[in-house]
Amino acid sequence: MSRVLLRGAQVITMAPDRPDTERADVLVEGDRIAAVGEGLDGTGAEVVDVTDRIVLPGLVNAHLHTWQTALRGVGADWTLADYLGRLHGSVAPRYRPEDMRIGTLAGALSQLDRGTTTVGDWCHNTLTPDHTDAALDGLRASGVRGVFLYGTPYSAAYPLRDVDRLRGGPLLTIGMAIRGPQLSTPDTAVADFRAAAERGLVASMHQSGGEPGPGWEAVRAAGLLSPATNVVHGAGLTEEWFKTLVDAGASVTCTPENELGQGHGWPVIAQLLRLGGAPSLGTDTDAVTPADVLSAARIALACGRHHDHREAPGPFSLEATITAKQALAWATVEGARALGLADRVGRLEPGLQADLVVLDSFGPDPIAAALYARDVEAVMVAGRWRKRDHALLDVDLGAVRERVRESAAHLAG
Structure with missing residues (x-):
């Protein structure tokens, strides 16, 4: 040893x-x-x-679409509508399996270079099983610890048979990236939550499209909210819903730079802290924002403090209501909890x-x-x-860069 x-x-x-x-x-x-x-x-x-x-x-990036890495920076001036229409509507269908592999590999290596050791890889461009396998291969080849959150393109139904055939490994865990209650019918939302619970998998979903839809109430009525529930963004949720999620032990992952820049909504840091919860952090997509978790932590900290300054009786708060250590915890301890890895990573403890x-x-x-x-x-x-x-060790960065450039040229074509 x-x-x-x-x-x-x-x-x-x-x-x-x-x-x-x-x-x-x-x-x-x-x-x-x-x-x-x-x-x-x-x-x-x-x-x-x-x-x-x-x-x-090691830092934890709890929400990242590594498959988009070859398009780094292309959406710097995109709104959320631009991102959905251009990347998902026009570019995503052009992806070949090799584009999925090199994007995932490059994205994971970039995370390691910046101190992130665990990635919640939200992969929702699995056009075919070959695309899925290529993305998994890229994640494994990087040497990062990954939770591969298997999703589907927005136009596709969720195929549980594909989830069931996927296998993890020493550094790789499988989870489910579902559309979630905001983007599904109530029956579909309940079925997806139940499928994740039956398999013991984290179920991660986006929520930023206005007030909670009827699917949310259906999931709550079915008793399916749990610590394995991961909500990304959380914009639009009411105070009551944040309390429900915190009480259930569910996690909320904020991607503050992306949320502020693209229009998802104001990061929900203050709402979570007020109820005794805490956010985990992600960087979302290299196509739009830098994939740096420490930057996300600093922006999240500033957003939380800004809220408290606004709520203070004077022109600003006279004390720092949120500490720098809390922000580090969001990028480590809370990220591990959000991805179901709190018993393995996020702290330096024997065992x-x-x-x-x-x-x-x-x-x-x-x-x-x-x-x-x-x-x-x-x-x-x-x-x-x-x-x-x-x-970085054990990687030919020159070869990776060349393949990323080839992929980007194909996708931008």
Whole structure:
């Protein structure tokens, strides 16, 4: 069994029973965290000096369409209507299986490069089983930890037989990307929720099209809301519905830059916090917004604070109502919970998977330094280095870039 000892870092474990930050060592044995503490024994281990570095759990991007990565930036000036009409209406049908594979691979590698070790890959362009298999192959080839949320194009029915044939792996979990109550008839919404529950899978869905439709009430009446329910955006939900979701243990994933820029609605950070909940975070689509989870955390934090400033009795709030550590939790602990992986990732604790990030960053407040970090020095997934000394490992980036350019040229044609 391989052993790696990270020596002397400023560690942010995100564990509830430890300090916010601490000077400590992190011992990795095999694919798991073995210990976190001062002066750990490094006998037989590769000892890595990370003095003046910050070590924290790998980031979690809970909502991302990696299959769109080859079209990075093409929709910088698109509204939500433009995105749906142009990308889904015109470009998505042009995808070949190889476009799905290279987009997914490139998107996942980009996430690793930025410190994200777990991706909730919301894949809803599965035109054929070959397209699905190619996307899965790209995710596996990247070395990222992934929850493959299997979806369908907006015009297609949900084929459960395809879900049932898919297989996960050591780093790969299968989930369901369903249309959800807002975009389905009540009977279909209930059937999709029930199918996910019977299979023990996370059911993730979009909600940003106005007030809750009748499908939502049908799902609630059937008693199908649970911690395996993941709502993306949440715009339009009422206070009552947010309470229902929080009480059920369901998760809400915000993609703040996309939501603000494209018109989904104001990020629902304040509503969740007011009821004792918390958001997970995603970046949505590289075609429109940067795929950087720390940027999403900073924007989400600003949105939540802005709401509290507006609600304050004076011109602004006299205290920071939301902390930087909460924003880091949204990008780690809450993301893991949203994807059904809270027992595996999101914290640096003995027994959990060794998914971690080394930041070449410093400052008087390590939490703030981590939140505002720009330089990801190293990334480990399941005890294996995926990035060292500022460079991704075990990948021919030149070949990946060339295939991405070829794919983009075909899709833009």
